[in-house]
Amino acid sequence: MLVKLKIPAILFSSALLLSGCGGGGGGSSANVAPDTQESVPDSTPVSVAADYRTTEYNTQYGLGKINADDIYADGYSGSGVVVGVIDTGVDIDHPDLVGNIASGGYDYVSGDTDASPTGQGAGMSHGTHVAGIIAGMKNDVGMHGVAYSAKILPLRAGDSSGSFASSAIENSIDRAISQNAKVINASFGGSSISTALADKWKLAHTNDIITVHAAGNDGGSNPLLGAQLPLHSGYEDLSSTLIAVVATNSSNTITSYSNRCGSAKNWCMTAPGDGIYSTVAVDDNNYASNYGTMSGTSMADPHVAGAAAVLRGKWPSKNASEIVTILYDTATDLGAAGIDDIYGRGLLNLDNALFAQGVLTISTASGASYSLADSSIQVASNMGNSLNGLLSMSVFDKYKRDYSFDMNGVIHYASESGLVDELNYSDTNYSSATDDLQLSVNLQDNSAKMTTQLNEVNVGFAHNTLYNSENISGFSKQYSLFDNAYLSQLKGSSSIQIAKDNATLELLSGYWDADNEQAIKEVGVSFLNDFNDDFYIKARLSYLEEDETFLSNYFSNAYKTGKAKTHALSLTSSLKPTANLNIIAQYSQGNTQVDSLSDSVISDISLLKSQYYSATVLNKNVYFDNDALFFSLKHPLQITQGSLNLSLANGLNADDSISFVDRRIPITASALSNEMSLGYTANYAKNSQASVLLNRANVLGSSIQLENQLMLKMTKKF
Amino acid sequence: MRLNRSIKHLSLIIISLFFVACSDVTKPIDTEVYLPIGMDKDGCMRYRLKPTTQMSAQVIIYKSINGGYTPNKNTSNCR
Numbered sequence: 001m002l003v004k005l006k007i008p009a010i011l012f013s014s015a016l017l018l019s020g021c022g023g024g025g026g027g028s029s030a031n032v033a034p035d036t037q038e039s040v041p042d043s044t045p046v047s048v049a050a051d052y053r054t055t056e057y058n059t060q061y062g063l064g065k066i067n068a069d070d071i072y073a074d075g076y077s078g079s080g081v082v083v084g085v086i087d088t089g090v091d092i093d094h095p096d097l098v099g100n101i102a103s104g105g106y107d108y109v110s111g112d113t114d115a116s117p118t119g120q121g122a123g124m125s126h127g128t129h130v131a132g133i134i135a136g137m138k139n140d141v142g143m144h145g146v147a148y149s150a151k152i153l154p155l156r157a158g159d160s161s162g163s164f165a166s167s168a169i170e171n172s173i174d175r176a177i178s179q180n181a182k183v184i185n186a187s188f189g190g191s192s193i194s195t196a197l198a199d200k201w202k203l204a205h206t207n208d209i210i211t212v213h214a215a216g217n218d219g220g221s222n223p224l225l226g227a228q229l230p231l232h233s234g235y236e237d238l239s240s241t242l243i244a245v246v247a248t249n250s251s252n253t254i255t256s257y258s259n260r261c262g263s264a265k266n267w268c269m270t271a272p273g274d275g276i277y278s279t280v281a282v283d284d285n286n287y288a289s290n291y292g293t294m295s296g297t298s299m300a301d302p303h304v305a306g307a308a309a310v311l312r313g314k315w316p317s318k319n320a321s322e323i324v325t326i327l328y329d330t331a332t333d334l335g336a337a338g339i340d341d342i343y344g345r346g347l348l349n350l351d352n353a354l355f356a357q358g359v360l361t362i363s364t365a366s367g368a369s370y371s372l373a374d375s376s377i378q379v380a381s382n383m384g385n386s387l388n389g390l391l392s393m394s395v396f397d398k399y400k401r402d403y404s405f406d407m408n409g410v411i412h413y414a415s416e417s418g419l420v421d422e423l424n425y426s427d428t429n430y431s432s433a434t435d436d437l438q439l440s441v442n443l444q445d446n447s448a449k450m451t452t453q454l455n456e457v458n459v460g461f462a463h464n465t466l467y468n469s470e471n472i473s474g475f476s477k478q479y480s481l482f483d484n485a486y487l488s489q490l491k492g493s494s495s496i497q498i499a500k501d502n503a504t505l506e507l508l509s510g511y512w513d514a515d516n517e518q519a520i521k522e523v524g525v526s527f528l529n530d531f532n533d534d535f536y537i538k539a540r541l542s543y544l545e546e547d548e549t550f551l552s553n554y555f556s557n558a559y560k561t562g563k564a565k566t567h568a569l570s571l572t573s574s575l576k577p578t579a580n581l582n583i584i585a586q587y588s589q590g591n592t593q594v595d596s597l598s599d600s601v602i603s604d605i606s607l608l609k610s611q612y613y614s615a616t617v618l619n620k621n622v623y624f625d626n627d628a629l630f631f632s633l634k635h636p637l638q639i640t641q642g643s644l645n646l647s648l649a650n651g652l653n654a655d656d657s658i659s660f661v662d663r664r665i666p667i668t669a670s671a672l673s674n675e676m677s678l679g680y681t682a683n684y685a686k687n688s689q690a691s692v693l694l695n696r697a698n699v700l701g702s703s704i705q706l707e708n709q710l711m712l713k714m715t716k717k718f
Numbered sequence: 719m720r721l722n723r724s725i726k727h728l729s730l731i732i733i734s735l736f737f738v739a740c741s742d743v744t745k746p747i748d749t750e751v752y753l754p755i756g757m758d759k760d761g762c763m764r765y766r767l768k769p770t771t772q773m774s775a776q777v778i779i780y781k782s783i784n785g786g787y788t789p790n791k792n793t794s795n796c797r
Contacts, residue, residue, distance in 0.1 A: 088775060122767065122787040126775040129789075162767045162775035169773070190773035214776040217766045219755060226773070257755050257764060257778060286788040294789045296766075296777040 049073040060143040061250055062133070062272035062303050067351030068146055071310055074354060078147025078309040080316065083134050084176030084184040084209075085302075086169055087127030088162060089117030090154035091281040094128060094290060096142045100135045102151035104179040108168035115154035117281050123162025125280035125287065127154065129294050130187050132279030133302035134309065142291050143277055146306025146350075150313065153179050164188045166197045173200040177207045182312045182320070185305035187214045187298035189224030198229055205241045210312070210320045212305040214297035215246040215259040215268065221341065222262035230267060239267045240321040243308075246343065247273025247300035252334060254342055258297050261344030267324075268344030269331050271307075273300030307350050314354075315401050317656035326353050326399055358398025360405075362558035365647040365660045368599035369396075370558035372405070378554040380414045380489060381700050382610060382637045384669025387411055388702045391663065393601075393648035402651050402658075410559075413700040414489070414552070419711045422693065425476040426715050445477070451497070460497040464490075467497050467506060472618065472628055474681030474691045479630070484524075485588045485612035485637040486544055486568050489552045492516060502528040512552045519547045534576040542568040542590075550594045551610060551639065559602050562595025568610075580620045588612040588637070601646055603662070608642035611635075627682035634677075636698065638669045671704045687717040752779060752787055762796035 049069035057063050071077070082102050092101045092115065105115035117124045131152045136145035155175055157168035169188075176184050184204060204211050215223035222228065227244030229235045247258040248270045254260065261268030276299040280287045304327070311323045318326075330353040331346035339345055360372040372395050379387060391407040431440035441448045442465070449467070451460035460467060466487060469480040487493070493510030504526045512518040526540035543565070548554065550564035568590030575583045589612075594605040614634035622629045643666045650661040675698060681691040695709035752765040755778075765787065767774040779787045780794030788794060 122779050122789055123775045123777070126777055126789070129777075158775060162777065164773040164775070166772070187777075188773045188775050193773075217755065217776050217778060224776075257766070280790075286782070286790045286793055288793075292790050292792070294777050295791075296775075298776040301776070 047073060054138075054140070056138060056140060056142065056144045060133070060136075060277050062276055062299075063144075063146065065248075065250070065252065065272045066146070066303055066307060066348045068307075068310075070351040071314070071354040074314075076310055076314040076354075077138070078135065078150030078306065078313045081147065081150045081183065081309040081313045082153050082179060082181045083147065083150050083305055083309050084153045084155055084172065084179070084181035085127060085131050085134065086155045086157050086164075086172040086176070086184060086186055087130050087188070088123045088125075088158035088160060089115050089127045089156040089281075090131040090152060091125075091128040091279070092116055092154060094132075094279050094282060096136045096139065096144075096279050096290070097128070097131055097152065099137050099139075100145075100148070100151055102153045102179065104175070105154035105156075106172070106175050107156040108171045109156050109159050109165075115156040117156070117160060117284075119160035120285050121160030121162070122286070123158060124160040125284040125292070126158070126162055126187070126294070126298065127156065128281045128284075129276075129278045129292075130185060130298060130302045132291075133276060133299060134185060134306040136279055142279065145278075146303055147309035147313070150306070150309040153181050158188060162188075164190075166194050170197050170200045173204050176209065177204060181209060183210045183212065183305050183308045185212050185302050186226060187296075187301045189214055189216050189226045191225060193225045193229070197226075198232070198235060201226070201229055201242065202235060202238060205238045205320075208241075208320045210241050210243065210305075210308045210324055211238075212243045212245060212301050212308065214301040215244050215261070215264075217247075217257045217296050217298075218259050219257050220259045220262075223259045223264050223268065227268070228264050231263060241324055242267055243304055243324060243327070244268040244344070245273075245297060245301045245304045246270045247295075247297045248334070248343075248347060249274035252332075252347055254335075255295070257295075258300070260342045262341050265339050265341055265344040267328075269304065269328065269346060269348055270334065270343045271300040271303035271348045273297055273303075304348055307348055307353065310350065311353060315652070317652040317654055318399070318401070319656075322399060326357075326401075329357065356395075356397035356401065356403050360395045360397055360403070362393070362395055362601060363649050363658050364558065364599055364601055365603065366598045368558075372410075372558075374556070375558035376410045376412060376556050377407075377559055378412045378414060378556075379700070380552040381672065381698065382551050382639050382669055383553055383667050384638070384671050385413075385700065385702060385704050386639075386667045386669060386671075387665065391646065391648065391665070393646075394651050394658070395649070396658075400652075400656070402649070408702065411702075419693065419695060419709045422476055422478065423711055423713055426689075426717075447477075456500060458497070458499040460499070462493075462495045462497065464492055464494075466493075466508075467495070467504075472630055472679070472681070473626070474628070474689055475679060475693070479632070479677060479679065479693075481582070481584050481616055481618060482572060483586065483612075483614065484540075484542075484570065485586075486542060486551070486566060486590060487520075487522065488637070490520070495522075502530065504528075512546075512549055512554065518549045518552075518554055520549070520552075521545045536574055538572045538574075540568075540570040540572070542566070542570065544568065544590075550592055550605070550608065551637070555600075555602060558600065560597055560600045561602055561605065562597045564592055564594045566590050566592040566610075580622075582618045582620075583616070584618070585615045586613060592642075596645075601648065602644055603647040604645035606643045606645075608639050608667075610637055610639045612637040622680075624682045624684065627680070629680045630677070631679075632677045634675045636672055636675060638672050639667055640669075642667055672698055673704075673706050685716075688715070690714045758791075760796065762791060762794055 052069040052072040135150045138144040138148040155172035158164040213227040223244045230239035328345040333346045334343040394402040395405040447465035495508035506524040508522040524542040528538040546564040570588040592608040616632040618630040676696040678694040691713040693711040751768040765779045782788040
């Protein structure tokens with residue numbers, strides 16, 4: 001029995017007239033005056049979009065209008081997705097369809113399993129044409145469909161004239177559900193719909209099927225009733241999975257015959273429907289070949305159905321509603337800005353639908369989510385380039401679609417002080433000393449050091465410098481005689497020192513960064529053993545605590561690490577064979593324990609072992625008074641043992657939850673080489689200084705380069 | 719009597735009008751009706767299928783050379 005659904009009166013004028021005339025039963029009227037008006041890619045991505053603009057592609061101009069080529073280049077074309085085509089039958093032996101026909105089709109007109117069209121009529125090839133638009137094969141013959149790797153489930157519910165019986169449609173929907181179709185194409189419609197059929201569409205909705213409905217060719221301001229189901233009480237939910245499709249021409253303008261989106265504008269979009277070239281039944285007398293053109297919203301409809309199939313193939317864990325939302329949100333706006341009465345959501349745009357939308361996020365195994373743009377890794381030289389080239393992970397857009405992301409894009413390598421900085425350096429030391437107070441200030445690097453003696457205890461304060469460093473005249477602290485390898489990259493610090501006899505206690509608070517956010521605290525105790533006036537050995541025990549970094553490596557937000565605790569031992573020996581010659585050797589070794597955080601991609605960090613060593617020979621007064629010649633050999637602080645464990649998002653599971661894989665990455669800086677420096681500086685005249693520096697240094701990046709550097713500098717102070 | 723005759727006449731007129739107005743629905747249920755929906759840019763009259771009781775394929779149709787209907791404009795009578 002046909003019943004009328006409650007819809008706005010203007011839409012139902014024809015049905016009401018029929019009620020008066022027809023003696024029941026009728027649902028449509030002949031009296032209406034004509035209106036004059038993946039996931040796995042389907043194929044290995046091998047090339048760019050242009051490679052997919054083949055003759056087949058260009059022959060069906062609709063493919064270009066919906067920008068289908070990009071998603072093909074990405075490797076997706078509907079593989080694994082079954083599209084139910086409820087129509088006038090599909091020529092399942094058509095050479096451009098035969099490979100894409102799913103088993104399980106049925107002919108509800110003739111009542112058999114052969115869903116091929118029979119009988120010559122204007123509608124004979126309708127279903128074959130629609131099927132070709134959806135999934136015509138990509139075989140360098142004729143044309144290909146939007147989802148050329150999808151499978152067509154042919155369900156014949158219309159006869160060769162193009163008339164569809166409601167009961168046949170209902171049976172077809174049932175079969176589409178039982179055959180696991182993910183999309184149903186409905187290139188038919190009328191001015192009434194039975195409750196039984198409406199309920200079947202609702203059943204498709206509850207079975208997570210996208211149903212795509214032709215808006216109709218009345219040139220009216222609203223789609224046909226099937227496309228308006230969500231307007232009716234009890235069927236509102238269908239708006240999330242039911243798409244009404246109006247037809248545009250090759251100029252992206254609505255065709256004169258197409259119904260407009262009107263009251264269905266929120267679940268309506270447009271696609272090419274005018275003069276579409278596709279497959280036709282081989283024995284259709286209306287056509288001289290196996291292909292031909294047709295026009296109508298019937299032809300626009302399968303473009304959207306095919307696009308839905310492609311997206312369902314690419315993101316199989318997404319439900320029907322989510323895929324439909326993506327299609328809507330990524331459509332190209334046509335007509336009045338925003339959702340409008342003519343084009344609804346706009347023109348189908350597969351290119352837009354492919355690409356990530358909104359803010360990309362990184363997800364952790366604990367369920368935390370971070371902005372990709374706000375998460376980065378700043379690698380210090382002690383890790384070398386150990387992270388390079390190792391990792392990719394899934395990041396997610398606002399629809400929680402997964403995209404592969406190369407983590408190398410978030411790795412930043414610490415810039416070491418190069419020779420440019422050295423070139424800009426000049427000694428601006430001011431110092432004064434009395435018996436009780438020693439003070440030195442360097443305006444160049446805003447550092448100051450002060451010591452005073454209280455009874456037999458030396459008390460000192462240092463700002464932006466280290467007590468145990470001693471610059472070589474004319475060179476920056478990068479070339480100091482003594483170094484604390486674990487603190488050499490400090491950008492700012494304050495420390496106090498208490499020394500008595502040969503024992504020293506030092507407390508330091510500093511930052512790795514100029515913004516004073518990456519904090520470090522250090523407690524150091526050192527003991528010096530004078531063997532004689534010319535030779536001593538100093539041992540230093542340090543405890544360093546970093547809040548957000550480890551050994552000055554900074555992993556932010558999604559990669560964040562917890563507190564790092566380092567215990568280090570440094571040995572320094574100094575020998576002065578002559579009054580002008582000084583030989584210094586240093587060796588440092590440390591163990592670092594880093595707390596892992598549950599809401600971080602970095603799920604665990606093993607115990608890190610690190611070491612540093614250097615040797616410097618300094619000779620003063622070589623050619624002139626107060627000149628200096630030095631040679632140093634240094635192996636930068638290097639992590640020699642340790643690894644990170646990362647829990648990386650790796651796509652989506654079938655239930656749309658995020659899949660994670662664990663990756664353990666060694667972070668030993670094995671590629672670091674010894675660095676060498678040879679320098680000479682002389683005050684050749686009053687206030688005039690000349691410096692020469694030859695360097696062989698590691699330059700950090702995605703690969704570590706050993707670079708030779710030369711600096712010549714002459715300065716004169718006025 | 720006159721009144722009864724007038725009522726009879728009036729009833730006949732109403733019934734006749736009713737049948738005239740609803741003449742299309744007297745066709746067999748599945749009769750195909752092709753409704754003209756205007757000319758295209760080449761001056762070809764376009765039709766759409768309008769079955770009396772059922773839903774229909776939403777494709778544009780042309781009159782064919784042999785007097786029937788076809789979705790193929792190339793075989794229509796205006797080519």
